[in-house]
Amino acid sequence: MQKSGGYFIMKRNLFCTKCFNDEDFEKTTGTITHEIKNEKFEENVEKFICKNCGEEIIEDEDFDESLLKAFNDYRKSHNLLLPEEIKKIRSTYALSQRALARLLGWGQVTIHRYENGSLQDNAHDQMLSFIKQPDNMLKLLEKNKKNISTKLYKKTKEKAETLLLKKSLTDNIIIKKLQSLNKKYSGNKKFDIEKFYNMVIFFSQNIEKLWKTKLLKLIFYSEFINYKKFNTSIAGTPFIHWPHGPVPKRIYALIDILIEDYKAIEMQDISDHYEGSIIINKKDFNPSIFSKEELETLNLVLNKFKNYSSKELCNQTHKEAAYLQTKHNDFISYDYANEIIL
Numbered sequence: 293m294q295k296s297g298g299y300f301i302m303k304r305n306l307f308c309t310k311c312f313n314d315e316d317f318e319k320t321t322g323t324i325t326h327e328i329k330n331e332k333f334e335e336n337v338e339k340f341i342c343k344n345c346g347e348e349i350i351e352d353e354d355f356d357e358s359l360l361k362a363f364n365d366y367r368k369s370h371n372l373l374l375p376e377e378i379k380k381i382r383s384t385y386a387l388s389q390r391a392l393a394r395l396l397g398w399g400q401v402t403i404h405r406y407e408n409g410s411l412q413d414n415a416h417d418q419m420l421s422f423i424k425q426p427d428n429m430l431k432l433l434e435k436n437k438k439n440i441s442t443k444l445y446k447k448t449k450e451k452a453e454t455l456l457l458k459k460s461l462t463d464n465i466i467i468k469k470l471q472s473l474n475k476k477y478s479g480n481k482k483f484d485i486e487k488f489y490n491m492v493i494f495f496s497q498n499i500e501k502l503w504k505t506k507l508l509k510l511i512f513y514s515e516f517i518n519y520k521k522f523n524t525s526i527a528g529t530p531f532i533h534w535p536h537g538p539v540p541k542r543i544y545a546l547i548d549i550l551i552e553d554y555k556a557i558e559m560q561d562i563s564d565h566y567e568g569s570i571i572i573n574k575k576d577f578n579p580s581i582f583s584k585e586e587l588e589t590l591n592l593v594l595n596k597f598k599n600y601s602s603k604e605l606c607n608q609t610h611k612e613a614a615y616l617q618t619k620h621n622d623f624i625s626y627d628y629a630n631e632i633i634l
């Protein structure tokens with residue numbers, strides 16, 4: 293043990309209960325065996341040995357530390373959650389120790405004790421492993437709805453649903469494919485559905501009666517202008533050449549994700565209008581996931597084009613090299629961003 297003074301304490305004068313006298317003790321490293329639920333676990337521990345009679349003294353904190361190690365060895369051999377894993381499950385749902393205990397119908401300090409190293413019983417361990425999966429957390433919430441406050445119920449439900457959605461979207465084959473494209477088609481960035489969805493919300497929140505065609509052009513300009521200015525797109529959206537101008541690759545699938553999974557927008561079809569449908573937003577824009585520069589670009593595009601009709605905006609994109617130099621269904625390289633007319 294090195295003390296701040298810079299010398300090692302290898303010897304100590306302690307009271308020996310066997311010699312019944314103050315004796316010199318020598319420090320050594322030995323082992324200690326803890327018995328946990330009828331199983332033995334041997335751990336290393338620092339000991340002081342009486343030079344006179346050989347009696348061993350282990351200091352309280354060293355004893356406690358070795359016991360925690362034995363608990364963790366027990367956990368590992370029985371596949372039980374480690375204290376830090378329990379902590380992680382709790383923080384995934386942004387719950388306090390008390391809130392989680394309440395939700396599970398356990399004693400107030402139970403979670404606190406487990407996170408600090410107390411050994412959890414098997415039933416509790418199974419329950420904690422169970423709620424690791426957000427869909428299971430949702431089941432638990434429904435079951436215990438009556439026993440918890442509405443606030444806790446709502447807050448946790450929202451969190452679990454977000455986690456569930458994130459999980460399903462990471463497994464989404466269309467998104468995976470968009471993310472695997474060459475970076476010249478995604479503007480040096482891996483496609484980010486969360487940002488894409490928030491760009492849609494940004495424009496639909498700020499433009500009254502936003503036509504789908506117009507929205508797609510606004511996203512194109514945001515991505516390409518941001519690339520022109522900062523050499524990176526915002527959401528990594530890949531575009532292809534369609535008759536009305538550049539559109540995001542797999543746009544129908546992406547819109548479906550926004551409608552069905554995120555429940556972020558609705559489409560209202562206007563049957564007597566050639567442009568089809570307008571976007572109605574159901575969620576609020578989240579600026580916190582964008583950088584200052586990205587927000588600047590979004591506002592620049594909004595201010596420049598918000599009063600353009602869909603037709604005017606289509607005509608505008610038809611003048612861009614990104615459109616003129618590509619053919620139907622071609623991917624549009626972000627190299628054309630440098631020629632965007634601003």
Ligand SMILES: [Zn+2]
Nearest residue numbers: 308311342345
């Ligand atoms: Zn002694």
